[in-house]
Amino acid sequence: MAVSDKKSGCLSIFFPFLKFFQKEETQALPYRLRDDFLSxxxxxxxxxxxxxxxxxxxxxxxxxxxxxxxxxxxxxxxxxxxxxxxxxxxxxxxxxxxxxxxxxxxxxxxxxxxxxxxxxxxxxxxxxxxxxxxxxxxxxxxxxxxxxxxxxxxxxxxxxxxNPAPQSQPTVEKPTNSVPVCPKCDIPMVLRAVAQGEHKGKQFYGCSNYPQCRVMKPVKAQIA
Ligand SMILES: [Zn+2]
The missing domain is CATH 3.40.1350 (Trna Endonuclease; Chain: A, domain 1)
Structure with missing residues (x-):
């Protein structure tokens, strides 16, 4: 093993990303920057x-x-x-x-x-x-x-x-005991709790497609 290899081997213990870059360099990846990103x-x-x-x-x-x-x-x-x-x-x-x-x-x-x-x-x-x-x-x-x-x-x-499309706004619906369905995704929602802030611990129904869908519904309206 060459001296320089030994050195970089030791360094890679402390800086593992060095090893990563060296490996990539030797492989000479065939990527080139396009000159025509936009026509x-x-x-x-x-x-x-x-x-x-x-x-x-x-x-x-x-x-x-x-x-x-x-x-x-x-x-x-x-x-x-x-x-x-x-x-x-x-x-x-x-x-x-x-x-x-x-x-x-x-x-x-x-x-x-x-x-x-x-x-x-x-x-x-x-x-x-x-x-x-x-x-x-x-x-x-x-x-x-x-x-x-x-x-x-x-x-x-x-x-x-x-007039932004109504989304992420809790809507008050007729009281029901069943799990609500997300109006956007047409799938059952799941019970969640606020993780932090002044409403920490408060339960709400969120879409199971979160974070792609952020529709929420209040729990109160479901069990009242
Ligand atoms: Zn949804």
């Missing part, structure tokens, strides 16, 4: 979009559908998960303070006229509709008219901001 059309649209949106909104690009949506009953709907696992939205506008998705945007180029692409587009539209995410389709252009884009986007974001 010219995507980048051109991104610049217009970012000039229109203030700090209240954040733009994400190339977002995987499976990171935006979840499948309500995953065990019985594996095929539905597989259908969103490899698909992406071109852009996703999120509310900056909560990062809650507010609007999906797809840039339509000539490839969207192909029949398999149309099928994919229709599926993505239906996914967005089912989950309550507005989706805007913008035809690819050499230059975008900011006014036109603003006129399309502003009303959607305004409505989303002023």
């Amino acid at each position: 010219p059309a995507e980048f051109s649209f991104y610049k217009v979009l970012s000039s229109l949106l203030g700090g209240r909104w954040t733009i994400q690009s190339k977002v995987r559908l499976a990171d935006v949506f979840f499948v309500a009953r995953p065990n019985e709907n594996i095929a539905f998960f597989n259908r969103i696992a490899q698909k992406h939205l071109d852009f996703l506008v999120c509310h900056t303070t909560s990062m809650k998705p507010a609007l999906g945007i797809e840039l339509d180029d000539s490839s969207h006229r192909r029949s398999n692409r149309q099928e994919r587009d229709e599926f993505v539209e239906n996914v967005c509709k089912a989950a309550g995410l507005p989706l805007l389709r913008v035809p690819v252009q050499r230059e975008y008219n900011s006014r036109e884009i603003a006129a399309q986007i502003a009303p959607i974001l305004k409505a989303n901001f002023e």
